[in-house]
Amino acid sequence: MKKSYRITIYVLLAFWAGYEAHKNKVFPIGRFIERNFFEKEVVTKLQKKERALALLDHVYVDISKKSEVSCPAEKDAYVIVGIGQSNSANSAEHRFETNKDIVNFYNGKCYVANDPMLGATGRKGSLWIPLSEQLKIKYKTIVLSTFGVGATKVSDWLNDDHLMPFYKENIDSLTKVYNKPNAVVWIQGESDVSTPHKVYSEQLQDWFEILRTDFSDSNIYVTGTSYCGNRSNESVLFAQRKQAENIGAIYVGSTDKLVQQSYRYDDCHFSEMGTKALASLIAESWIK
Numbered sequence: 001m002k003k004s005y006r007i008t009i010y011v012l013l014a015f016w017a018g019y020e021a022h023k024n025k026v027f028p029i030g031r032f033i034e035r036n037f038f039e040k041e042v043v044t045k046l047q048k049k050e051r052a053l054a055l056l057d058h059v060y061v062d063i064s065k066k067s068e069v070s071c072p073a074e075k076d077a078y079v080i081v082g083i084g085q086s087n088s089a090n091s092a093e094h095r096f097e098t099n100k101d102i103v104n105f106y107n108g109k110c111y112v113a114n115d116p117m118l119g120a121t122g123r124k125g126s127l128w129i130p131l132s133e134q135l136k137i138k139y140k141t142i143v144l145s146t147f148g149v150g151a152t153k154v155s156d157w158l159n160d161d162h163l164m165p166f167y168k169e170n171i172d173s174l175t176k177v178y179n180k181p182n183a184v185v186w187i188q189g190e191s192d193v194s195t196p197h198k199v200y201s202e203q204l205q206d207w208f209e210i211l212r213t214d215f216s217d218s219n220i221y222v223t224g225t226s227y228c229g230n231r232s233n234e235s236v237l238f239a240q241r242k243q244a245e246n247i248g249a250i251y252v253g254s255t256d257k258l259v260q261q262s263y264r265y266d267d268c269h270f271s272e273m274g275t276k277a278l279a280s281l282i283a284e285s286w287i288k
Helices: 003-024 031-058 128-134 152-158 165-178 197-214 234-246 272-287
Strands: 077-084 102-106 109-110 142-148 183-187 219-224 250-254
Touching: 077 128, 077 165, 102 128, 109 183, 109 250, 128 142, 128 272, 152 183, 152 197, 183 197, 197 219, 197 234, 219 234, 234 250
Parallel strands: 077 142, 077 183, 102 142, 183 219, 219 250
Antiparallel strands: 102 109
């Protein structure tokens, strides 16, 4: 028997054996394909959704310790949106309080602004009260809508199965009361320190375009941020500056220079002194 005939017979026998195995569920081919080519993607989506829910479990929502006040009219309010990862949320070492004209907007209502801020993750202090006090905005009440989520990448905010719904929920709630927020502050980058530069830059471009569309009448302030736990990445700072400029946002400078031990109580998040230094960095560009 010629060699080519033998090969043909072997192939046909193998095909027949595979078909019979599949038909009798000894080796279901469809299940093999599904398990090896499709199920991994489904698991990944489920994992991302579970991670998102786990992160959002840490959003501070306890209004029992807050003093509710009437939200100022839009003409009397200066509205600031604070968003990003942990250093935009409640991760500062010191909790700040105020009895001045600074309120925390959350879920359609306003409360006297005291740390931790409603709507963001964490239970510690935040940047927003010291920043507000340094801005010296007269004759208006500063309204703070903060919903930063710790340990997040830009890709998390872009993801419809992750933080995009959380983002939309917050801006929808805010713009029903304040249609045109005055300013947005984006503080993020530590979680993307290992993301390839091209990938991060493209993701940041997509995210900043969303911010510019949703806050078309707002000033957008972007910090250069990548440092955490003795790790930083200059390419992250470069992308933040470049993409901020591309949408006409204000790049306020690098927070990575604030790395002294007196500024970071755990080599990542800010101490009381570090929080005030961060507020000064942002306020300087703001006032200019």
